[in-house]
Amino acid sequence: MRAIEAENLEIYYGEYKAIEGLTFYLEQGETLLLLGPNGAGKTTLLKVLAGFHTNYRGKVLIFGKRPDEAREFVAYVPQSFALNVRVPLSALEVVAMGALYRSGLAHLNIPPDVVRRAQEVLEFLGIGDVANEPFRNLSGGQKQRVLIARALISNPRILLLDEPLSALDPKARIDATAILSKIKDEMSITMVITTHDVNPLIEIGDKVMLIDRRLVAFGGPEEVLKDEVIAKVYGSASKTIRVGERLYCIIGDVHMPREVAP
Numbered sequence: 001m002r003a004i005e006a007e008n009l010e011i012y013y014g015e016y017k018a019i020e021g022l023t024f025y026l027e028q029g030e031t032l033l034l035l036g037p038n039g040a041g042k043t044t045l046l047k048v049l050a051g052f053h054t055n056y057r058g059k060v061l062i063f064g065k066r067p068d069e070a071r072e073f074v075a076y077v078p079q080s081f082a083l084n085v086r087v088p089l090s091a092l093e094v095v096a097m098g099a100l101y102r103s104g105l106a107h108l109n110i111p112p113d114v115v116r117r118a119q120e121v122l123e124f125l126g127i128g129d130v131a132n133e134p135f136r137n138l139s140g141g142q143k144q145r146v147l148i149a150r151a152l153i154s155n156p157r158i159l160l161l162d163e164p165l166s167a168l169d170p171k172a173r174i175d176a177t178a179i180l181s182k183i184k185d186e187m188s189i190t191m192v193i194t195t196h197d198v199n200p201l202i203e204i205g206d207k208v209m210l211i212d213r214r215l216v217a218f219g220g221p222e223e224v225l226k227d228e229v230i231a232k233v234y235g236s237a238s239k240t241i242r243v244g245e246r247l248y249c250i251i252g253d254v255h256m257p258r259e260v261a262p
């Protein structure tokens, strides 16, 4: 059974149609890179997959179930600035919240098995040493990992990540990409990752989907990341170039020396 299957999906806000024509699928363990300009509908699609937004028409199934009936399989990682930084919680408490929400416990009397599991997940993500630090004092990259740990503690089969690299500096981006690669390799979780910049993530993308309030292209990276495809959304000054085995996507104004210009 497929992890995600969508056919002619249209998503609405009231009567307003935000996206249409989405047909795509993802097998278990695959990673989808979801690209599109501002307002394309990336976050809206994640909200439907997470089962939060149910105003849609067409078909969308998560392991064969409607998203609002499949919430136990899915965890959502918001952009790191989305969590209220004034909340005086430690990193470990933020992670534990992921487990306590699921079990319906609203207080912070964290059972010892949840503390243990939260510590393990932080260690898996390479930040076991910040467990007792206040969340608000962490760097952007550490906060991002804590939010990923909060999602992983519920053992999801699908992880949805909204712009996981956007608020990070170049070094933290490299670290975050390595973490996502580790999750993919060692946990075989299905991931949907929204991004404006596909380049750091290309190697972990099994599928790429380009949307702009409709489906522009869906397929393997080589199929989607072509000049003529990305030009449909980003204009003819956008190119893909190959350096050795690797594809790079240059979006927008292309200023390259003549000798390397395609």
Ligand SMILES: Nc1ncnc2c1ncn2[C@@H]1O[C@H](COP(=O)(O)OP(=O)(O)OP(=O)(O)O)[C@@H](O)[C@H]1O
Pocket (backbone or CB within 6 Å): 013, 016, 018, 036, 037, 038, 039, 040, 041, 042, 043, 044, 045
């Ligand atoms: N709560 C809402 N009510 C009405 N329209 C909305 C709402 N949220 C988003 N939209 C509209 O839906 C469309 C898709 O927005 P969405 O936030 O999903 O895009 P996005 O691709 O995630 O953009 P960004 O890259 O800027 O985060 C836009 O036209 C937006 O104005």
